[in-house]
Amino acid sequence: MSETVFRAYLNRHTVVFGGSVTVDWIEGGKALWFEEGPLENRVVWRVETATGETTKLGAPPSAAQTGNGADALQNLQQMLGWGAADRMTPKTWTRADYLIDHLAVPEQLSPDAEWFVGITDNNIVLRSTRDGLARSLTSDGTVHCRWDLETLRWRALPGLRVTYKTVSPWSPDSLALLAYRRDVTGVFRIPRMNWLQPFEQLTDSPYQKAGAQLDRIAPVFVELRSGRQVTVRLETTEDRYIQLLAWLPDGAGALIIVYHRDFKDIQIVEANRETGAVRTLLSEHSGSFVKIQHEAMFSGEHGFRQLPDNGFLWLSTRDGWNHLYRYDSNGRLVAQLTSGEWSVYDIEQLGPDHHVYFTGAIDITRPYDVHVCRVPLEGGAVEQLTREKGIHGPTFSPDGLAFLDTHSMVDRPVRTDLVRADGTRIRVLSEMDITALKEVGYTPPEEFTVKAADRTTDLWGVMYKPFDFDPGRSYPLIQCAYAGPQGIETRRFFAVDQSRARNLHWALAQLGYIVVCLDSRGTPGRSKSFHDVVEGSWEPALTDQAFAIRQLCERHAWIDVSRVGIIGHSWGGYFATYALLQAPDTYHAAAACSPGYDPWHLMINEPYLGLPLRNRQAYDRADIARSAKDLRGRLLIVAGTSDDAVMGPAMRMVRALIDAGIDHECVLVPNAFHHFSGADEEYLVRKLVAWFDRHVKKRTLTR
Numbered sequence: 001m002s003e004t005v006f007r008a009y010l011n012r013h014t015v016v017f018g019g020s021v022t023v024d025w026i027e028g029g030k031a032l033w034f035e036e037g038p039l040e041n042r043v044v045w046r047v048e049t050a051t052g053e054t055t056k057l058g059a060p061p062s063a064a065q066t067g068n069g070a071d072a073l074q075n076l077q078q079m080l081g082w083g084a085a086d087r088m089t090p091k092t093w094t095r096a097d098y099l100i101d102h103l104a105v106p107e108q109l110s111p112d113a114e115w116f117v118g119i120t121d122n123n124i125v126l127r128s129t130r131d132g133l134a135r136s137l138t139s140d141g142t143v144h145c146r147w148d149l150e151t152l153r154w155r156a157l158p159g160l161r162v163t164y165k166t167v168s169p170w171s172p173d174s175l176a177l178l179a180y181r182r183d184v185t186g187v188f189r190i191p192r193m194n195w196l197q198p199f200e201q202l203t204d205s206p207y208q209k210a211g212a213q214l215d216r217i218a219p220v221f222v223e224l225r226s227g228r229q230v231t232v233r234l235e236t237t238e239d240r241y242i243q244l245l246a247w248l249p250d251g252a253g254a255l256i257i258v259y260h261r262d263f264k265d266i267q268i269v270e271a272n273r274e275t276g277a278v279r280t281l282l283s284e285h286s287g288s289f290v291k292i293q294h295e296a297m298f299s300g301e302h303g304f305r306q307l308p309d310n311g312f313l314w315l316s317t318r319d320g321w322n323h324l325y326r327y328d329s330n331g332r333l334v335a336q337l338t339s340g341e342w343s344v345y346d347i348e349q350l351g352p353d354h355h356v357y358f359t360g361a362i363d364i365t366r367p368y369d370v371h372v373c374r375v376p377l378e379g380g381a382v383e384q385l386t387r388e389k390g391i392h393g394p395t396f397s398p399d400g401l402a403f404l405d406t407h408s409m410v411d412r413p414v415r416t417d418l419v420r421a422d423g424t425r426i427r428v429l430s431e432m433d434i435t436a437l438k439e440v441g442y443t444p445p446e447e448f449t450v451k452a453a454d455r456t457t458d459l460w461g462v463m464y465k466p467f468d469f470d471p472g473r474s475y476p477l478i479q480c481a482y483a484g485p486q487g488i489e490t491r492r493f494f495a496v497d498q499s500r501a502r503n504l505h506w507a508l509a510q511l512g513y514i515v516v517c518l519d520s521r522g523t524p525g526r527s528k529s530f531h532d533v534v535e536g537s538w539e540p541a542l543t544d545q546a547f548a549i550r551q552l553c554e555r556h557a558w559i560d561v562s563r564v565g566i567i568g569h570s571w572g573g574y575f576a577t578y579a580l581l582q583a584p585d586t587y588h589a590a591a592a593c594s595p596g597y598d599p600w601h602l603m604i605n606e607p608y609l610g611l612p613l614r615n616r617q618a619y620d621r622a623d624i625a626r627s628a629k630d631l632r633g634r635l636l637i638v639a640g641t642s643d644d645a646v647m648g649p650a651m652r653m654v655r656a657l658i659d660a661g662i663d664h665e666c667v668l669v670p671n672a673f674h675h676f677s678g679a680d681e682e683y684l685v686r687k688l689v690a691w692f693d694r695h696v697k698k699r700t701l702t703r
Helices: 001-008 070-079 293-297 435-440 500-508 528-533 539-555 571-582 604-608 617-623 624-630 647-659 679-696
Strands: 023-026 029-038 043-048 054-058 092-097 099-106 115-120 123-128 134-137 144-147 152-155 159-164 176-183 189-194 201-206 216-223 228-232 238-245 253-260 264-273 278-285 304-306 312-316 323-327 333-336 345-352 355-360 372-378 391-396 403-411 412-420 426-432 444-450 458-464 476-480 515-519 558-569 589-593 636-638 666-668
Touching: 001 500, 001 515, 029 253, 029 426, 029 624, 054 134, 092 115, 092 144, 115 144, 123 144, 134 372, 144 159, 176 238, 216 238, 216 253, 216 391, 238 304, 253 304, 278 312, 293 604, 312 345, 323 345, 333 679, 345 391, 355 391, 372 391, 403 426, 444 515, 444 539, 458 539, 476 500, 476 539, 476 571, 476 679, 500 515, 500 679, 528 539, 539 571, 558 571, 558 679, 571 589, 571 624, 571 636, 604 617, 624 647, 636 647, 636 679
Parallel strands: 476 515, 476 558, 558 589, 589 636, 636 666
Antiparallel strands: 023 029, 029 043, 043 054, 092 099, 115 123, 123 134, 144 176, 152 159, 176 216, 189 201, 216 228, 238 253, 253 264, 264 278, 304 312, 312 323, 323 333, 345 355, 355 372, 391 403, 403 412, 412 426, 444 458, 458 515
């Protein structure tokens, strides 16, 4: 029975329906349409935004339909207001970014819809939307000095909801691009072996190690008709991360953000399109990291929003919490728009009512709840627009007069409401149906709080119990950890994901475990001082995690303190191993998936440990392979052979364990990267279940 329930939770998207919808706004936001229902019985609805009046448009036409199928599709497109531009589909190109050389990203469409732009063979290529013909805009790109463009990026929002965003490289008049010359000369090249071909193939790609050479990124204005290039005259591109923020509305230039490699200094500069000259609009410095490197580098999320008057909004933790500041076009601070002991997360919308709409943890009694709020652009009182506890994710109409509010908690299924900009609910669009989940077996997750190792700070977490939980029984416990400074790990949303790895927390509980996840000090989302605990050392985060588990074991008689395991992915894999080294009396078995063991191996540690030349001791302390001889308990290491961030450090850890005579298990997944999917993911799930069954559930006190 438990195996059946486990599989249902692992594939939870197949037993819950509705709640979250994808809509298309039509008529400038006056109406929307969306599809709802299972595939075999799907219905298209039209909703009037102002009134909530709903019209059933019928079933969407199937590709398998014949005869009048094409006519039905055309009629539906006419009803929904689809135009020719909506039918143009960008092609993809492969982008090489920091640490990653295989991102499939879409071409970017020009504002006048005449051109798509992408990169082919290291050069900028235009593709006409009229006839599909392509022409190269540059011809001097090479493997070592290639052209690059801004394109679609993704990020995980609070609650581990994924969103996508893009910054257009196109000028407003569609006659120029802001592109990058990416010089990787001198950057270490990491080898990668493809083991699955008849003749093994060795390739290499640029790889940015701690303290070593970084890519030099030079922003360049490129004119479409003449091919003229104007390089932005930055002071230096050495040891800098550089990205386009936005074009000026009149097209006379662009705003660019420059991070020093240790993320303790930031500048926003305005670059002139004709001359490349720059002027600095904002400089910010902190004794610790100013922004989260992952969000800036990989997600393109900087806490910036351009205003129509050429001013901008900026998120900063300068007063100890992440808050919203307004600047004019000359970089002069106009006002701090939000304040208090809570954090703003994302700038969502500039409303026609001269308000800034944003998400934030405004309810200080529940520091991880995310609400939709607004504040006047000229300054004034902050309004909280959403009331239900939990995570709220808004999607605004094009006219800014309404938004979809998709919200839930760990124990409250997802619902999507249509809401006016002032927070008035117009109607419920969709509610998640979990009837089938309840029929399988259902015990809702629970929030909990414990103290950090300082015995003062509250830590918040989520506990998952088996579907047939009985407080009279004794249960083994598995902790799911990340504990890195890049993101909030605990899922406080009623998460449903087609990735079985993301569903694993809740699914493992159905096999007879108590599963817990919490965010320790050193993770984001709360105060700057809470986050800064990670500065220079990872140890406080691990101490918090272990102290929390001991509190839960003391609090609940049905948790068996002698049977505790820990699992983590990426940074969490490092912490799962660290737990066996630093807290062997608490943790008895660990599974480290794609673990980033070696702090010297890549530059993502620099904002938190400092630069190696200035703080070697921090790197030595964080290098846990040095302590392999002290490992106690059972350790499983899982690594993909094509995962450049993990493979080398994992092999060095395995070597250290072998040299120390420490029994452990290592699983290599051929040609897999940092995350696993398909057959790899299914194999990993089965391996993890068997591992914890042997070494936690059936563990005896004899080791």
